[in-house]
Amino acid sequence: MPIGISKSRKVVVVGTGFVGSSYAYSLVNQGIANELVLVDLNKEKAEGEARDLNHGMPFGFPMRIRSGGYEECSDADLVVITAGANQAPGETRLDLVSKNAKIFKTIVTSIMETGFQGIFVVATNPVDILSHVTLSVSGLPKERVIGSGTILDTARFRYLLSEHFQVDSRNVHAYIIGEHGDSELAVWSHVQIGGVPLKRYAKLDNVEENKDMQLIFENVRDAAYHIIERKGATYYGIGMGLARLTKAILDNENSIITVSTLLEGEYGLDNVFLGVPAVVNQYGVREILELELNPQEQAKLEKSGKILKELTEKVL
Template sequence: MDRKKITIVGAGNIGSTLALLLARRETADITLIDINEGIAKGKALDIMEASPILGFNAHVVGTGNYEDTANSDVVVITAGFPRKPGMSRDDLLFKNFEVVKSVSEQIKKYSPNAFVIVVTNPLDVMTYTALKVTGFPKEKVLGMAGALDAARFAYFISEKTKISVENIRAFVIGGHGDDMVPLKNYTTISGVPVTKFLSEEELNKIIERTRFGGGEIVQLLKTGSAFYAPAAAILEMVISILWNKRKIIPCSVYLDGEIGEYYGASGLCVGVPIVLGRNGVEEIIKLDLSEEEWQQWKKSVESVKRLVEKLHL
C-alpha cells in the first residue's frame, strides 16, 4: 500500500515535533520544508536516526525546495513569525500574511489536491488567506484552533477537579484569539456537565486561563510560543482526515450559506464544531448557545472580521 504524503511547511518547534508524532504513528511519509534548508534536513535526519529505537518505518525528509513537496495529500502550514512576550496573535497579521500567501501559491502549484491545515497566527485570518489564495474547495482548507484550545480547557479542568483528562470532553469555539468562546454547557466529565463539578467562579477562572493559555506559555518561554500541544492537536486532525475517523473537532472553517447566516459569520473562517473525515469538513454542527455565549461569539466574530478587512483580499 502506498503511504500517504504529508508536507509540513516550517521546520521550527511545531513542525519538527509534528513530524516526529506523525512518523511514530506511521501516519504517512513526511516532507519537512523550510526557508533554512539545513534546519529541515538536520531535523529530518535526527528523527530518522530515532526510528530504529522507536520502531517506525515512516520516512521523514527535509528540503528547501517546493518541488519535493509535489502531490502531498496533506500540507500543514506552520511557517511564520512566532509571538513574543507582550504580542497578541493579531500583531503578527501583516508579516505572516506575506508568508502564508507565498506558501499557499506553492501548494496550489505542486499539490492541487491536498488538504491544507493552517497553524500560523492570527489563525482564522491566515486560514482565510490560504483558502482565497489556493482557491481550493472550502471543505479542504481548515485552521487548527479549537482542538488546541479545547485541550487546554480540558487540562485545566482536570488539574482543578483531579479527574483524569481521558474523561473530559471540552468545547471551545470562535476565533483563535483572546475572544475565543469556551462553552461550559457543552463541556462534560464522563458525560456529566462540568457545572456539577466546579462552581461558576472556578469555571470562569479556568475559561479566562484558557483564553490566554498561549500567552501564558509565551511569557514563560520568552523566546517563542507553545509547540507540543499544538503539534498534538494537528496530529488529531490529520489522523481524522487520513484514517476517516469522522471525529467532531472544533476547527476554523469557511462559513457561508445557511450555516454562515446561523452563526452570523458569512464569508469568514471561524472556529466551529465540524465532522472531520476523508472529505475534510463533512458537516458543520449548529450549536444552541446561551444568550451570554452568543454575545461572546459575536464579539469573537467581530475581531476576526476586523482583521480580514485590513487585508483587502
C-alpha cells in the first residue's frame, strides 16, 4: 500500500550488518515503527538480530520484530537498504561502485517483484550513485527514492562546530552538501550559531580560509577514514541518522534534512543524486531547498555533481 495511506508503520531493513543492526536498535530505542522486519542473505544472522532485539522489548517500546524475506516488502511503508560490500581501509566510497551496483540491481528487482509501493531509503555506499541505481531499477517516482546523503556529514559538521564554540549542537545550523564523500563541501555562507551568521558570531573576516574552520571541515570530510582505521567501520552515527529520517517520513514531519535526491535543474545541475537540504514527509521528498551559494560554493557543488554524474552514467 502506498506510503501516506498505510497506517502500519512497517519498516523492512535489508542487510543486518553493523549499519542495519545499529539502525534497527535505534528504531527500537526510540519507538519509531510499529513493525520491523530484518532481511539478510544470512538468514540465521537476521533471525539472531531479531531475537536479540525482541528480548529488550520490556525495556523499550511495543513493536513487532521478526526476520523474513523480500515478500515482507509488499506492504511495507519503508524499505531501508544497508546491504552491500563494506568500505575497506584506504578504499574510497567511490571504489565500491561496481560491486555494490550489481548487488543493488538484484535486491531492488526482488523487492519490486513483491508489488512494493512505499519509499526506498538507501544507506549503502556510494550512496548517491546507488540511490540513482535504485530509482532506475525500481521505476518509482523520484520523491520516493531517498539516499542518506550528507545527513551524517551535516551532523558531524554541527557537532564539531559546537565543540569548537562550546554551544549545544542543536543550536548550530549548518549544511554539508554534494557527494557523501571526498568532493562534498561545507556551505560556510549559511552557517549560523543560534541564528547569528558564523562570520559575525566568530568575528572572522574570511571563514573559509580560517585554519580552525578548515580543520573542522577536513575532520568532517575524512571522519569515516579515521573511524575505519580505528574500529573497522562506522555505524552508530548513520544508524541514528537513518532513524531520524525514518521518523520524519512516518510522522509526516515536513522536516528539512540533507538527503540525497535527484536534482532536475536545481542548483544548475540535472539528472544526478546529491546531498542537499530537502523537505521530507510521508510522501518522501516534498521539495528541494535551493540555498543561495556564493561563487566558490557553487563551483565546488558543480564539480561534485560532475564526478558523480560521470560514474553514475557508467554504472547505469
